[in-house]
Amino acid sequence: MRRILIISLLASLIGVQPGLADDDPSPDATTRGKAIAFDRNKGNCLACHAIEGGELAGNYGPPLLLMKVRFPERADLRAQIWDAAVNDPNTRMPPYGRHRILTEEEIDLVVDFIHTL
Amino acid sequence: MNNKILLLSVIIGLFTGTGATAGPEEDRTAMLEYYTGRFPDVPLQEFANGLYAFDEIAREQWIEMEDFPPYEIAIEDGQALFEAPFANGKSYADCFDNGGIGIRQQYPYFDADLGEVVTLELAINQCRAANDEEPLPYLTGDLAAISAYMSYTSRGNTINVKVPQDNPSALAAYESGKQYYYTRRGQLNFACMSCHVQSAGLMLRADRLSTTLGHATHWPVYRAKWGEIGTLHKRISECNSQVFAKPLEPQSIEYRNLEYFLTYMSNGLELNGPASRR
Numbered sequence: 496m497r498r499i500l501i502i503s504l505l506a507s508l509i510g511v512q513p514g515l516a517d518d519d520p521s522p523d524a525t526t527r528g529k530a531i532a533f534d535r536n537k538g539n540c541l542a543c544h545a546i547e548g549g550e551l552a553g554n555y556g557p558p559l560l561l562m563k564v565r566f567p568e569r570a571d572l573r574a575q576i577w578d579a580a581v582n583d584p585n586t587r588m589p590p591y592g593r594h595r596i597l598t599e600e601e602i603d604l605v606v607d608f609i610h611t612l
Numbered sequence: 613m614n615n616k617i618l619l620l621s622v623i624i625g626l627f628t629g630t631g632a633t634a635g636p637e638e639d640r641t642a643m644l645e646y647y648t649g650r651f652p653d654v655p656l657q658e659f660a661n662g663l664y665a666f667d668e669i670a671r672e673q674w675i676e677m678e679d680f681p682p683y684e685i686a687i688e689d690g691q692a693l694f695e696a697p698f699a700n701g702k703s704y705a706d707c708f709d710n711g712g713i714g715i716r717q718q719y720p721y722f723d724a725d726l727g728e729v730v731t732l733e734l735a736i737n738q739c740r741a742a743n744d745e746e747p748l749p750y751l752t753g754d755l756a757a758i759s760a761y762m763s764y765t766s767r768g769n770t771i772n773v774k775v776p777q778d779n780p781s782a783l784a785a786y787e788s789g790k791q792y793y794y795t796r797r798g799q800l801n802f803a804c805m806s807c808h809v810q811s812a813g814l815m816l817r818a819d820r821l822s823t824t825l826g827h828a829t830h831w832p833v834y835r836a837k838w839g840e841i842g843t844l845h846k847r848i849s850e851c852n853s854q855v856f857a858k859p860l861e862p863q864s865i866e867y868r869n870l871e872y873f874l875t876y877m878s879n880g881l882e883l884n885g886p887a888s889r890r
Contacts, residue, residue, distance in 0.1 A: 542817040553815040580801075587810055589800040596799055 520607035528608030531601050538597060538605055543588070547612060556588060562612045573606045636775045636786055636876050643809075643877050647825045651813065659826035660884045666813055667820040674888065683760060683834040683886040686841040690761030693754055698743040704758070707739035716766035716883055720773065720872050722782035729785050729868040733759055733843055737863075750862035751846040756832045760841055763831065763885035771829065771883060773876045789873030792866060793824075798857030807851075828875035830887035841886065844871060 520528075532538040533549055540546060543555035552558075566572035574581060577592030591597045597605065647659065651666055658665040664674045694712065697703045705711040709718070719732040730738070736758055737747040748755035775786045793804045805824070807816065812823040831844040838846075845867050849859035860866050 551818060553817045553819075555811055555814045555816050555821075585810070587802070587806045589802070594799050594801055 520610070524604055524607040525611050526608075528604035528606070531597065532605050532608055537601065538591070540605075540609075559609060559612050562610050566610070569606060569610055572610055573602065576602055576606060576609070635777075635783075639790065640877055640879060643825055646809070647812070647823050651823075656880075657882060659823055660829035660878075660881050661887075662822040662826060662830070662889065663820040665823075665826070670820060670890070673890070677836075677888050677890075681834075682836075682888050683832075683841055686757045686760040686832070686834065686886060687764045689754075690757035690759070690764075693758050694761050698740075698745050700743055702743050704736070704739055707742065708735070712762060713765045714769060716763050716885070717769040717771050718773075720868060720875055722774075722776065722779065722785055722872070724776075724779060724782070727781055728865060729789075729872045731863065731868050731871050732762060733845070734863050734868065750843060751849070752838070752840050752842045756841045756843050759843060760832050760886040763883060766883045767885070769883050771875060771878050771881055773872065773879055775872075775876060785869045786872055786876065788866070789869035789871070792870045793873055798852065798855030800855040802855045804851065824874065824877050826878055826881060828871065828878045829881050829883055830885040832886050834886065834888045836888075836890045844874075 529548070532540045532546065535542075540559070541549040541552040543553050545552040545554065545558035547560070562572060566575070575588075578590040579586040579588035580590060580593075589596055591605075592599065592602055648654075648656070654665050661671075661674075664671040694704050705713075709715050716732055719735065720729045722728075723730045733750055733755060736755055737750075740747055748758075776782050796803045796806070807821050808824045808827070811821050814821055828844065831847075832841050833847065834841045835847075843862070845862035848867060848870065849862065852859040
């Protein structure tokens with residue numbers, strides 16, 4: 496609850512309203528997405544990103560929070576994970592989709608989870 | 613200079629590296645400026661200690677480990693191996709300047725006759741070949757021990773790798789090493805510089821990333837994770853594997869060129885090998 500409060504506070508500060516989006520994923524999808532994101536042999540996102548609920552995270556990349564604010568469009572978030580080089584050719588993030596590190600279905604589940612952060 | 617612009621020039625410098633103005637010395641100065649801007653409190657020579665230059669907690673554990681240096685046995689073994697005569701009665705001392713003592717700072721160098729970069733490890737096997745001895749494996753074991761002893765006798769000497777300006781082949785070897793350092797590879801699509809330039813000082817999971825500056829000062833290394841002493845090319849293979857790129861053969865021309873570039877970047881630092889790392 497407190498986190499939601501902080502988020503909506505921050506969000507209102509920068510003028511975005513994080514409402515319940517129409518495309519809110521099922522709890523099952525976010526659970527599975529979280530498992531893939533945290534799995535060292537799958538997403539291994541924690542190697543680089545602090546993510547709520549994850550331990551021993553690195554700080555190679557920015558903490559993942561306020562994702563609906565940062566990425567109002569789910570498609571933009573998916574694009575960042577699929578191939579971060581499209582946004583920034585000097586990116587230091589692996590191209591999960593372009594290099595088939597994760598399957599398209601796994602990426603969808605990860606996006607579902609990350610978008611809840 | 614603004615640090616962001618500097619980073620960009622360090623990154624982009626590499627893609628325009630073959631241009632007329634950029635040369636090894638310009639590259640080294642840009643690196644130096646970038647890292648000293650990024651780590652203003654770290655004294656220059658401290659970069660020779662890798663991540664322990666700026667990770668306080670890891671540094672404490674490392675200093676404790678150095679109370680009983682885990683590479684000491686390798687130095688002793690290496691000295692015995694170094695001094696033992698070959699079947700023909702000669703020894704390593706006959707192959708090297710100054711009997712092989714205190715000379716590591718000259719390596720790697722570009723051998724104009726051979727037309728290739730010669731690292732100290734390659735030179736050890738060249739010496740064996742010249743004396744009709746079988747080559748030793750390059751990653752760990754006896755060769756690493758001999759290298760450790762030779763490093764030990766060179767401690768405190770200043771790295772002074774040369775890229776002779778009048779030899780286009782030497783410059784080409786340096787450029788190819790530099791190119792390797794800045795090229796993305798592997799399923800994870802990282803270049804060496806993605807981690808050690810762009811992300812130096814940050815944490816990849818539990819690992820604090822060290823700087824390119826100082827990467828060539830302290831080999832071979834006893835690594836707790838390996839449980840033995842290993843050469844620079846062993847470490848590079850591992851960094852390749854981490855991003856799911858296929859490592860090259862140790863002492864392949866590509867790795868030797870890479871070591872040429874890498875060591876040039878540490879010119880001016882003092883040798884402090886062998887060393888321990890976790």
